[in-house]
Amino acid sequence: MTPENFQLQLLAWFDQSGRKDLPWQHPISSYRVWLSEVMLQQTQVVTVIPYFNKFIKRYPTVNELANAPLDDVLSLWAGLGYYARARNLHKAAKQIAKAGFPETLESLVDLPGVGRSTAGAVLSIAFNKSHAILDGNVRRVLARFKLIEGWTGGSAVNKQLWDISEYFTPDARVADYTQAIMDLGATVCTRSKPLCLQCPLQSDCLALAQDKVHLLPTPKLSKKIPVKQLVFIIATNKNGEILLEKRPPTGIWGGLWSLPELENKQDVSAWADKHQLVIHKRTELKVKRHTFSHYHLDYAPIQLIVDSPTNNVMEAGLRIWYKHTQHKNIALPAPINQLFDEFKEE
DNA sequence: GAGGCGTGGTG
DNA sequence: TCACCAAGCCT
Numbered sequence: 001m002t003p004e005n006f007q008l009q010l011l012a013w014f015d016q017s018g019r020k021d022l023p024w025q026h027p028i029s030s031y032r033v034w035l036s037e038v039m040l041q042q043t044q045v046v047t048v049i050p051y052f053n054k055f056i057k058r059y060p061t062v063n064e065l066a067n068a069p070l071d072d073v074l075s076l077w078a079g080l081g082y083y084a085r086a087r088n089l090h091k092a093a094k095q096i097a098k099a100g101f102p103e104t105l106e107s108l109v110d111l112p113g114v115g116r117s118t119a120g121a122v123l124s125i126a127f128n129k130s131h132a133i134l135d136g137n138v139r140r141v142l143a144r145f146k147l148i149e150g151w152t153g154g155s156a157v158n159k160q161l162w163d164i165s166e167y168f169t170p171d172a173r174v175a176d177y178t179q180a181i182m183d184l185g186a187t188v189c190t191r192s193k194p195l196c197l198q199c200p201l202q203s204d205c206l207a208l209a210q211d212k213v214h215l216l217p218t219p220k221l222s223k224k225i226p227v228k229q230l231v232f233i234i235a236t237n238k239n240g241e242i243l244l245e246k247r248p249p250t251g252i253w254g255g256l257w258s259l260p261e262l263e264n265k266q267d268v269s270a271w272a273d274k275h276q277l278v279i280h281k282r283t284e285l286k287v288k289r290h291t292f293s294h295y296h297l298d299y300a301p302i303q304l305i306v307d308s309p310t311n312n313v314m315e316a317g318l319r320i321w322y323k324h325t326q327h328k329n330i331a332l333p334a335p336i337n338q339l340f341d342e343f344k345e346e
Numbered sequence: 347g348a349g350g351c352g353t354g355g356t357g
Numbered sequence: 358t359c360a361c362c363a364a365g366c367c368t
Binding site: 042043044046047079080081082083084085153154155192251252253254290291292293294333334335 | 347348349350352353354355356357
């Protein structure tokens with residue numbers, strides 16, 4: 001199938017069945033497309049929509065995002081995951097505010113958090129410039145259409161797919177084309193139960209012809225992920241406030257606020273002594289599991305009712321007493337938020 | 347190249 | 358309950 005034919009079929013399908021009412025499509029701007037593409041990294045559309053709307057409401061322009069404190073940005077991002085994206089977004093916004101919005105592949109990839117595929121998406125969708133993308137949807141569509149076997153993350157297969165993606169990317173109507181091929185992957189050429197009978201490319205799809213659609217793209221060999229254990233301290237003072245700690249700027253939940261952590265529950269009293277807290281009551285809650293992409297976390301919440309001396313100066317900026325029943329404008333990891341929600345019900 | 351980095355939905 | 362998955366990027 002020629003690229004022209006491929007594009008024609010895809011665009012005709014898009015005009016009929018593509019998604020044209022996503023929040024970042026009205027209106028289209030470089031800032032809105034960039035923001036949405038970063039949020040959509042490894043994240044589904046339905047999850048992103050409310051976060052995108054919150055961000056646009058709070059930060060209508062990139063300048064307002066650039067001038068916001070990182071803590072505020074993280075608090076809006078809380079729950080969306082992969083928090084390096086928020087930290088990079090903020091850093092990139094500052095660069096854009098100073099130097100203007102980049103309009104070339106090289107300058108876009110220079111932004112933190114923007115790789116080749118995100119850059120291609122911004123250039124094609126926001127500027128209608130002819131650049132290819134290779135996200136999960138496009139990988140799946142192209143791997144099937146051209147019957148490319150082998151894990152698509154491997155360098156050889158990866159290069160092959162980029163070449164194919166560039167080969168099919170048109171000069172005209174690139175914005176629609178890019179949206180079209182992603183939409184096709186998201187709604188027709190899905191990982192499980194693909195709707196091949198509705199596909200505009202079915203007549204030339206090699207995987208369909210050989211009945212190998214369900215085998216492609218080849219999944220990565222899965223490894224067993226480890227289990228880590230720790231104790232979360234829920235220390236509540238007489239004002240009903242809970243002690244929170246600021247996490248390091250990088251690593252898991254980087255830059256967010258979380259509960260103090262201990263390796264095991266024998267360390268609780270030593271921990272309390274260290275922070276000059278007198279324990280009045282101690283309750284061990286049921287162990288729960290939170291699963292990350294790369295490990296399981298089995299955490300045992302231990303609730304402590306404590307007295308803390310007046311003027312108990314916490315390390316500046318790294319510890320706070322937090323009223324979880326009130327304002328929520330603080331960045332908490334999802335499982336911590338869930339834990340607090342359970343408390344509120346009582 | 348391989349591993350770190352979230353979360354919620356699904357079968 | 359559990360493995361797997363979804364619009365990747367960075368080190």
